[in-house]
Amino acid sequence: MTASIPPLRRRAHSVSSEVAAHLEGLITSGELRAGDRLPSERELAANMNVSRSSLRQAMFELESKKLIERRQGKGSTVSETPRRAGDLADGLGALDIELGYALELRDLVEPRIAELAAVRAVESNLLALDEVLTRSNETLSPSESLRLDIEFHTLLAHAAQNPLLVTLCTMTTDWTRRTRTLSHRSRHGRRLSLDGHHRIYEAVAAHDSAAAAAAMAQHLREVREVSSPR
Incomplete structure (x- = not known):
């Protein structure tokens, strides 16, 4: 079909x-x-x-x-998932991952993804990221805001032009979904997340790899703070 x-x-x-x-x-x-x-x-x-x-x-x-x-x-x-990426996903999926380890991995991987995206992104990547930002706003429901959040980070990983990084991004998304859900529960959290995405996008669009990595690191810190138990 x-x-x-x-x-x-x-x-x-x-x-x-x-x-x-x-x-x-x-x-x-x-x-x-x-x-x-x-x-x-x-x-x-x-x-x-x-x-x-x-x-x-x-x-x-x-x-x-x-x-x-x-x-x-x-x-x-x-296309199907490339074999190496699929093998990595199968292997990691079998592990019982503690949240702290997953967050630590995300802190290591995602700034590097943003850095590479700033170097390798082509016009279509920037258009796809901009489209997600256009559809995102703080008035969305928590579930829709989270969905677009995940889509933005996945598109950014694709812009880095490395299927293994896409796989790692997908896996850390699954492992940290509960924490990310908490960051979207309030309007303040949704606005904070979106502001972070805009900073990352601007650095990637400017092909400023250092600024993109720094913007991602700041974004992850802010999201973690807003999702911490009060």
């Missing part, structure tokens, strides 16, 4: 980057899953109201990021 692709919201950027960002966001959020077959390029271009050449450039970018697989005569499908 061919996957359904939601409409593309057009903005003043490279069309191919917008298309790549839109599809990458759908893959990262889980709306498109591994093994899903995408519509034909002709159909997809028509549905998204873009040219075939722009769509083709976007598909080449997604393929280079190993997010989709393209085969002559068989179309495009969403």
Whole structure:
């Protein structure tokens, strides 16, 4: 069965980057899953109201990021998790992880992710991150705010262009979900989290790796403080 692709919201950027960002966001959020077959390029271009050449450039970018697989005569499908990343996830998933260890790992990994994202992010990565920030605000429900929080951090890991870091980010998200849920329980916590995301995004967009790492470290400290028992 061919996957359904939601409409593309057009903005003043490279069309191919917008298309790549839109599809990458759908893959990262889980709306498109591994093994899903995408519509034909002709159909997809028509549905998204873009040219075939722009769509083709976007598909080449997604393929280079190993997010989709393209085969002559068989179309495009969403990629499975790379073997090494899958092996890592299987191994780590079997461990009984203490929260303190998970938080410590997150403190080590996520500033490095932000640092690499600032160096490696391309326009489509920045567009996807900006799209999440546009949909985020402090008035959202705690569950929706948490969902967008996780989507932002996952997209940032993808921008670092390293599947093993994406896996580590996903695993630490699972291990720290309870603490992260607490940080979104109040409007103040949601605003604090979003402010942190904006600082990280601005540093990544400026390709300032040191500022991105520092912004992430500050964000993690603030989130931890607001989620601590009162």
